[in-house]
């Protein structure tokens with residue numbers, strides 16, 4: 001527990017996850033005195049129960065697939081099996097190393113960390129244990145938790161991503177409820193590790209928030225990988241016994257498996273923390289803010305997953321930096337959700353930024369699109385991956401959406417993000433030469449085609 005003589009700060013941050021610690025780091029750079037309250041570990045969901053450990057599992061899954069498929073490129077390999085204890089120790093090593101680094105950063109920045117659960121006890125005060133911290137400003141950054149559905153109690157063979165990340169064996173079979181980001185990432189891992197996987201998704205497509213072309217391509221790829229999915233099918237009931245779970249769908253169909261993963265979204269972690277009691281307006285648990293992340297209480301801000309919108313660690317980083325600069329009077333640019341890149345790290349990877357074609361049509365009326373098929377991309381061919389890069393532009397205007405699927409396409413999202421955020425015209429970016437052979441050429445080729453001068457594209 002930190003010891004601060006008068007317990008008064010410029011900024012008291014409730015929560016030390018991506019949003020909270022980014023805010024703390026930026027605020028100290030700007031000369032503010034910062035207290036950060038964390039009940040578990042600095043780094044939050046992303047570092048300890050989210051982005052980092054899941055991506056470590058996905059990398060292990062990729063290695064398993066490579067071992068299985070060495071023969072396709074003439075390298076004699078076989079997959080002997082998955083040693084989950086070793087996989088977990090690799091994953092925990094990655095998390096542990098980053099955690100150590102983050103703790104060092106926080107300490108050297110001079111942020112005072114209070115360990116324990118903090119509660120808002122006034123519009124300028126947070127109580128943690130027997131200490132009352134006061135701040136000229138308060139930032140609510142308490143994050144989110146894995147939600148479940150009525151009739152779907154977590155326990156035994158039924159788990160959320162929290163428990164799925166610590167399993168000590170690969171299940172023989174899994175039923176996953178929810179076919180969005182968490183659902184397809186775990187489906188990908190478990191399938192690569194050898195499990196039979198069935199996804200149940202209420203909406204008509206997997207990754208239903210993405211442009212339809214990505215959903216359809218992912219469905220085709222998952223079908224080829226032997227992942228079963230039931231679309232437009234809702235969970236209604238679950239029973240479990242010593243050996244299995246049985247999930248009943250609204251179609252009347254039953255799916256039996258060894259374990260069930262519930263991936264139906266994450267809810268805001270705001271319950272019982274005193275927000276509403278002190279005038280912070282809360283809507284079904286979410287803290288409502290204006291675009292400058294002010295809550296209904298002038299000196300209280302909110303960042304990250306408690307604010308309705310995309311629940312992404314990098315949105316939290318952006319929010320945190322924004323609020324620190326806002327408090328310091330730097331007049332930063334607001335963070336707009338549609339400009340934030342999104343990557344789903346299943347195999348094949350799904351990456352996008354900006355508006356889907358449907359959203360762009362609703363917003364701009366007339367749009368132009370081009371889908372570049374990775375079949376024509378040398379590097380993708382070498383990597384034996386297939387997929388597309390789709391650009392959406394306002395008619396005769398800038399690129400407003402980029403949608404990509406294929407192995408490693410997440411790494412292309414940086415350039416895609418610059419296209420959208422700089423409101424680039426295809427004609428502008430078409431003139432930049434892309435290195436050959438790289439997958440980045442897919443973006444270049446799509447821009448060339450939209451600018452009316454396609455290269456490796458059949459008429």
Ligand code: NAI
Pocket residue numbers: 051149177178179180181182183185200201202203208233234235236262263264265266310311312342343344345
């Ligand atoms: P989600 O909110 O993205 O999707 C939940 C899915 O469950 C929806 O597609 C919904 O239609 C489906 N569903 C709801 N009720 C259902 C029912 N009764 N039967 C069948 N399907 C049902 O939530 P998800 O995937 O759990 O992810 C939570 C958050 O974490 C998301 O905001 C996501 O963006 C974030 N996340 C991001 C990652 C990344 O950026 N790579 C990785 C993992 C999570």
